[in-house]
Amino acid sequence: MRSGSRPAGTIGGFACRMQPPEFDQFADEYEALHRAGLGASGEGPEYFAEYKLREIHRTLARAAGGQAPRVAQALDFGCGVGNSIAWFRHYFGQAPLLGLDVSARSLDIARQRYPGEQLALFDGERIALADGTVDLAYAMCVFHHIPASQHGALLRELLRVLRPGGRLFVFEHNPLNPLTVRVVNDCPFDANAVLIRAGVLRQRLIDAGFARAATHYRVFFPRALRALRPLEPWLGWLPLGGQYFACGVRPGAGA
Numbered sequence: 001m002r003s004g005s006r007p008a009g010t011i012g013g014f015a016c017r018m019q020p021p022e023f024d025q026f027a028d029e030y031e032a033l034h035r036a037g038l039g040a041s042g043e044g045p046e047y048f049a050e051y052k053l054r055e056i057h058r059t060l061a062r063a064a065g066g067q068a069p070r071v072a073q074a075l076d077f078g079c080g081v082g083n084s085i086a087w088f089r090h091y092f093g094q095a096p097l098l099g100l101d102v103s104a105r106s107l108d109i110a111r112q113r114y115p116g117e118q119l120a121l122f123d124g125e126r127i128a129l130a131d132g133t134v135d136l137a138y139a140m141c142v143f144h145h146i147p148a149s150q151h152g153a154l155l156r157e158l159l160r161v162l163r164p165g166g167r168l169f170v171f172e173h174n175p176l177n178p179l180t181v182r183v184v185n186d187c188p189f190d191a192n193a194v195l196i197r198a199g200v201l202r203q204r205l206i207d208a209g210f211a212r213a214a215t216h217y218r219v220f221f222p223r224a225l226r227a228l229r230p231l232e233p234w235l236g237w238l239p240l241g242g243q244y245f246a247c248g249v250r251p252g253a254g255a
Contacts, residue, residue, distance in 0.1 A: 043223050045083055048243075052140055053087040055218065055245060056169050058233075060136070063167075071095040071135045075127070077158060078142030082110030085117055100127065125153075129161045137162060138169040141243075143201070144184075144193045155208035164252020168210065171245045172196050174217065180242045198244045210248025217241030 060069035079099030100122040175195035198215040205213040219242035221228045
């Protein structure tokens, strides 16, 4: 795990207007670098993108009493080159989706891969959506690229655009897992990453105004032990998984 030093004017992958975002330099080779870094797990980026949308769908379905989740507007915060888009479509059909990122080059690649999707440049501060218009927001391993000093403001901004009862899912690497730490340390685009403990992220959600904030650990078993993966929902309390997700709800009517 690196604390790293960042160029002035940048917020990790999320950069201020003054300088190009850090991820612009990795966008064209992101897929190859990502795949190489995941080699020890026996899985590729597709597996990790799919399990995250599956967990979101499962959580929302459980909250809806087992019914199919209804999403009128979703937000992919830090969508990068679009690795989650196909799995969002798999689980949520044609529900409206807005993908945001500060890396213009990453968005160019995402548009080439998924023409017709709504993808927009984020200025690092304000999401261009009205208050209370999003049912579902998620950030897939994004916040460890953003300095902790910025987390509160961004979480409050995500809270602002969620409707009452809307949910935010934040997936992150687990700094208590030695293999995860090694993978992050060896990954070029994680050079400035600062991993976040699950309890710390949960408290940041609470401090930002989210209700019922909870964390769940995942990614316990490599591909060689994939037959054991159905056990993972029952191991969510165990802080040994390679990743975890924190989920918070915007308070309000029907929440």
